[in-house]
Amino acid sequence: MRLPERIPVGARVVVRITDGVDEYTGRHQYRDYVGHVRAWDGRTLQLTRDAAANGSRPAQDVDISATDIAILKPVPERPAARR
DSSP: OOOOSSOOOEEEEEEEEEEEOOTTHHHHHHEEEEEEEEESSSSEEEEEEETTTSSOOOOEEEEGGGGEEEEEEEEOOOOOOOO
């Protein structure tokens, strides 16, 4: 995938990375990260991953190598929580 030269800080994106090959099926595996961009230098994407909506995982800072990125696209913000 051709990656952008510039990604605005604070942009909410989904990033799909390659995660190896399943040893039983031989199929490629992927992992998705959704969060806000902290920095992008063309080689490493620094992302604050969103907390899980059900509260099972807190927000976390991750660094993703450009060579691992299979798909990168912007996504809208989560809707506000209902009361």
